[in-house]
Amino acid sequence: xxxxxxxxxxxxxxxxxxxxxxxxxxxxxxxxxxxxxxxxxxxxxxxxxxxxxxxxxxxxxxxxxxxxxxxxxxxxxxxxxxxxxxxxxxxxxxxxxxxxxxxxxxxxxxxxxxxxxxxxxxxxxxxxxxxxxxxxxxxxxxxxxxxxxxxxxxxxxxxxxxxxxxxxxxxxxxxxxxxxxxxxxxxxxxxxxxxxxxxxxxxxxxxxxxxxxxxxxxxxxxxxxxxxxxxxxxxxxxxxxxxxxxxxxxxxxxxxxxxxxxxxxxxxxxxxxxxxxxxxxxxxxxxxxxxxxxxxxxxxxxxxxxxxxxxxxxxxxxxxxxxxxxxxxxxxxxxxxxxxxxxxxxxxxxxxxxxxxxxxxxxxxxxxxxxxxxxxxxxxxxxxxxxxxxxxxxxxxxxxxxxxxxxxxxxxxxxxxxxxxxxxxxxxxxxxxxxxxxxxxxxxxxxxxxx
Amino acid sequence: xxxxxxxxxxxxxxxxxxxxxxxxxxxxxxxxxxxxxxxxxxxxxxxxxxxxxxxxxxxxxxxxxxxxxxxxxxxxxxxxxxxxxxxxxxxxxxxxxxxxxxxxxxxxxxxxxxxxxxxxxxxxxxxxxxxxxxxxxxxxxxxxxxxxxxxxxxxxxxxxxxxxxxxxxxxxxxxxxxxxxxxxxxxxxxxxxxxxxxxxxxxxxxxxxxxxxxxxxxxxxxxxxxxxxxxxxxxxxxxxxxxxxxxxxxxxxxxxxxxxxxxxxxxxxxxxxxxxxxxxxxxxxxxxxxxxxxxxxxxxxxxxxxxxxxxxxxxxxxxxxxxxxxxxxxxxxxxxxxxxxxxxxxxxxxxxxxxxxxxxxxxxxxxxxxxxxxxxxxxxxxxxxxxxxxxxxxxxxxxxxxxxxxxxxxxxxxxxxxxxxxxxxxxxxxxxxxxxxxxxxxxxxxxxxxx
Numbered sequence: 001x002x003x004x005x006x007x008x009x010x011x012x013x014x015x016x017x018x019x020x021x022x023x024x025x026x027x028x029x030x031x032x033x034x035x036x037x038x039x040x041x042x043x044x045x046x047x048x049x050x051x052x053x054x055x056x057x058x059x060x061x062x063x064x065x066x067x068x069x070x071x072x073x074x075x076x077x078x079x080x081x082x083x084x085x086x087x088x089x090x091x092x093x094x095x096x097x098x099x100x101x102x103x104x105x106x107x108x109x110x111x112x113x114x115x116x117x118x119x120x121x122x123x124x125x126x127x128x129x130x131x132x133x134x135x136x137x138x139x140x141x142x143x144x145x146x147x148x149x150x151x152x153x154x155x156x157x158x159x160x161x162x163x164x165x166x167x168x169x170x171x172x173x174x175x176x177x178x179x180x181x182x183x184x185x186x187x188x189x190x191x192x193x194x195x196x197x198x199x200x201x202x203x204x205x206x207x208x209x210x211x212x213x214x215x216x217x218x219x220x221x222x223x224x225x226x227x228x229x230x231x232x233x234x235x236x237x238x239x240x241x242x243x244x245x246x247x248x249x250x251x252x253x254x255x256x257x258x259x260x261x262x263x264x265x266x267x268x269x270x271x272x273x274x275x276x277x278x279x280x281x282x283x284x285x286x287x288x289x290x291x292x293x294x295x296x297x298x299x300x301x302x303x304x305x306x307x308x309x310x311x312x313x314x315x316x317x318x319x320x321x322x323x324x325x326x327x328x329x330x331x332x333x334x335x336x337x338x339x340x341x342x343x344x345x346x347x348x349x350x351x352x353x354x355x356x357x358x359x360x361x362x363x364x365x366x367x368x369x370x371x372x373x374x375x376x377x378x379x380x381x382x383x384x385x386x387x388x389x390x391x392x393x394x395x396x397x398x399x400x401x402x403x404x405x406x407x408x409x410x411x412x413x414x415x416x417x418x419x420x421x422x423x424x425x426x427x428x429x430x431x432x433x434x435x436x437x438x439x440x441x442x443x444x445x446x447x448x449x450x451x
Numbered sequence: 452x453x454x455x456x457x458x459x460x461x462x463x464x465x466x467x468x469x470x471x472x473x474x475x476x477x478x479x480x481x482x483x484x485x486x487x488x489x490x491x492x493x494x495x496x497x498x499x500x501x502x503x504x505x506x507x508x509x510x511x512x513x514x515x516x517x518x519x520x521x522x523x524x525x526x527x528x529x530x531x532x533x534x535x536x537x538x539x540x541x542x543x544x545x546x547x548x549x550x551x552x553x554x555x556x557x558x559x560x561x562x563x564x565x566x567x568x569x570x571x572x573x574x575x576x577x578x579x580x581x582x583x584x585x586x587x588x589x590x591x592x593x594x595x596x597x598x599x600x601x602x603x604x605x606x607x608x609x610x611x612x613x614x615x616x617x618x619x620x621x622x623x624x625x626x627x628x629x630x631x632x633x634x635x636x637x638x639x640x641x642x643x644x645x646x647x648x649x650x651x652x653x654x655x656x657x658x659x660x661x662x663x664x665x666x667x668x669x670x671x672x673x674x675x676x677x678x679x680x681x682x683x684x685x686x687x688x689x690x691x692x693x694x695x696x697x698x699x700x701x702x703x704x705x706x707x708x709x710x711x712x713x714x715x716x717x718x719x720x721x722x723x724x725x726x727x728x729x730x731x732x733x734x735x736x737x738x739x740x741x742x743x744x745x746x747x748x749x750x751x752x753x754x755x756x757x758x759x760x761x762x763x764x765x766x767x768x769x770x771x772x773x774x775x776x777x778x779x780x781x782x783x784x785x786x787x788x789x790x791x792x793x794x795x796x797x798x799x800x801x802x803x804x805x806x807x808x809x810x811x812x813x814x815x816x817x818x819x820x821x822x823x824x825x826x827x828x829x830x831x832x833x834x835x836x837x838x839x840x841x842x843x844x845x846x847x848x849x850x851x852x853x854x855x856x857x858x859x860x861x862x863x864x865x866x867x868x869x870x871x872x873x874x875x876x877x878x879x880x881x882x883x884x885x886x887x888x889x890x891x892x893x894x895x896x897x898x899x900x901x902x
Contacts, residue, residue, distance in 0.1 A: 014619050014639070015640055016613055022654055129639075163580045168465050190462050190464050193523065205794045206794075207476070213898070234796060321776075333657035341660040343657075344687065447686045448687075
């Protein structure tokens with residue numbers, strides 16, 4: 001369950017041009033003091049009660065392997081925008097700074113830092129694009145997957161999203177994030193190999209279509225995979241169920257098919273009919289899986305309606321987080337050379353200085369967070385923990401089982417209303433410490449004066 | 452402007468488990484006749500009037516480089532689901548079949564095949580996941596980008612989406628697709644290097660924050676980049692514009708700043724104020740760029756309102772295609788062993804047999820398409836063209852400029868109403884040939900009889 005360091009997604013060149021133009025100006029002017037940058041998001045939006053922090057391992061692998069290749073340096077040289085001095089600086093650039101982060105699978109809320117990086121300003125600036133990119137997508141999908149798993153109320157959920165994710169990396173990281181959030185497996189073989197995840201899946205409509213008739217297809221497939229799941233809706237769902245029952249009659253004791261899958265139509269009603277038919281044929285042990293256009297709202301409705309469904313295969317909605325395909329993750333300068341910094345832009349103001357999130361607990365329930373200065377000595381759990389010091393990990397990459405258990409425990413500690421498909425009010429209580437608010441006011445007043 | 456063959460996105464293992472279980476059953480039973488599979492989408496949905504076909508080069512690179520590595524074969528062996536015979540078959544599996552495809556940048560519509568693959572059934576089955584994945588995302592983003600470029604009405608549009616795309620591959624392929632659709636450049640350096648795209652970008656808020664005051668930051672940045680764009684909204688947008696004017700006063704003739712950028716607030720009103728202030732100061736040549744949460748609807752409103760904006764930086768909405776983060780791309784078996792096949796599932800029925808799209812033109816406007824059998828001798832342009840024969844390309848990878856020009860010409864040939872942010876009725880006329888409809892009816896009737 002390790003992340004290998006290879007492929008385009010690991011290119012240190014993955015940054016925006018302006019990070020390089022700014023870094024060059026900093027290096028030229030000797031503006032190379034230490035900076036702190038923090039990653040956070042501003043708004044949950046109406047459809048999310050919490051976010052699970054994801055993507056830390058992806059971000060760390062990239063960061064600790066940061067090194068521009070000769071090809072990449074030559075490309076930059078060819079643009080005629082960069083000086084030899086800066087290209088030499090870039091050639092030697094490695095991450096030797098510090099990282100503090102919230103462990104993956106932790107519930108986080110608006111304006112709470114998930115990650116803080118401390119490094120010389122020009123280098124820290126270059127990291128923005130990749131740090132946001134890595135944390136954003138895996139947090140987005142881990143959160144979506146957790147909502148779907150919650151809606152399924154203990155029934156199995158598996159990831160079928162590989163084909164509609166936004167690229168291969170997206171599919172593969174979505175599988176990892178989904179597993180942490182409680183999915184039972186993925187259909188994506190690259191994710192299975194890379195992260196050691198359970199792989200799942202049986203047959204597609206094309207298999208049935210390749211045969212002259214459905215019963216022949218079922219008979220043949222079961223001869224290879226006696227404990228398989230049979231897909232029954234290629235032509236007519238209930239006729240497909242009758243073919244399963246017919247096959248059970250043919251095979252007698254040798255019939256060990258585990259489940260049928262319904263992938264189209266009104267799956268709740270079809271599942272109820274199929275259940276009745278299977279039970280009447282003595283096939284109570286055959287489970288019913290459904291798939292096709294499912295999301296947490298649809299699944300919650302099916303569960304509430306008592307549809308006799310044992311498991312859900314979820315694809316597109318999961319891996320593109322269809323109702324919320326992005327969150328406004330940002331990476332902002334919070335200190336330079338020991339001094340707090342902020343941004344005052346309309347609707348996008350930031351809190352100055354290195355921060356910490358202090359979480360209060362009542363038994364096994366989380367009751368509220370305070371965002372304060374990193375050095376404020378507050379009660380409660382400190383969410384941000386040291387992860388890298390002077391370019392070296394001080395916390396090992398944890399097994400995915402540990403992360404998955406954290407995600408489970410965090411969700412069960414949340415107010416129940418926040419886990420619903422349409423989260424209830426009030427939201428989770430997050431306050432900003434008086435000290436931090438006073439500091440922000442002081443800095444904004446100073447900037448107004450200078451203008 | 453080539454696609455290098457390296458990285459995780461090129462792994463031949465990128466497939467769903469069920470493709471492998473089905474392939475193993477086919478190989479074991481000698482069901483290895485030739486199959487045709489087609490990629491298409493079923494529904495445009497209410498927010499799209501057309502789709503531009505994308506992702507072909509990505510798909511071909513993967514397909515023609517298909518080869519499972521020793522590591523991957525060992526992983527598959529470790530799962531104890533696959534026979535030695537099948538693993539040997541997989542070790543030797545290479546693509547030696549045919550591909551017909553619609554050229555990238557071509558406008559396509561519901562149920563029209565974008566790509567057809569002909570290969571032995573077990574091999575063709577393995578390709579499903581990657582073929583959909585590659586074509587889906589690039590078509591999605593190319594279409595979204597085209598809508599944004601159209602809304603901008605000739606003003607510059609650039610891609611700033613790298614940080615919020617779903618991974619690095621997504622960001623990089625989004626940049627390529629956006630450029631084909633008419634964007635002027637991207638901020639993403641990996642895309643710049645890989646595809647030879649123009650790279651754009653200047654400064655972020657953090658640069659301004661790193662200095663004691665905004666004017667000092669502007670002065671310093673301009674000393675390095677005299678023709679830069681200055682970001683004016685770090686603290687207060689109009690105060691930022693006043694600092695630009697102050698700097699122009701200090702520098703006199705040496706002031707060659709090209710533009711200002713506004714990234715927050717009511718950008719239309721702020722741009723109008725900024726324009727008035729700049730003009731009053733004799734800075735008519737300084738352009739105004741805006742960014743921050745823009746999509747085609749917002750841009751169309753700004754343009755309609757006559758906001759004095761010269762260019763738009765678009766990020767998240769573009770690369771995640773926020774209003775439509777997926778299309779229902781599918782890869783379906785249409786013939787096996789020379790016989791047409793179809794799927795009859797509720798709401799997901801397919802058209803049988805290898806197909807062609809025949810497009811009618813009236814001068815330089817496209818007037819309607821007919822989906823017919825590949826061998827129907829119909830008038831009009833045939834959209835699907837031979838691309839690969841017996842595993843070898845018969846059409847070279849075209850320069851991106853050519854693809855970009857095709858995308859432009861295709862859009863200008865569409866009914867104008869289909870290019871609006873909210874596409875007007877009626878949709879583009881697509882009909883199915885009588886021959887094809889009769890064939891579908893004949894096959895469905897036969898399956899009903901067999902059931």
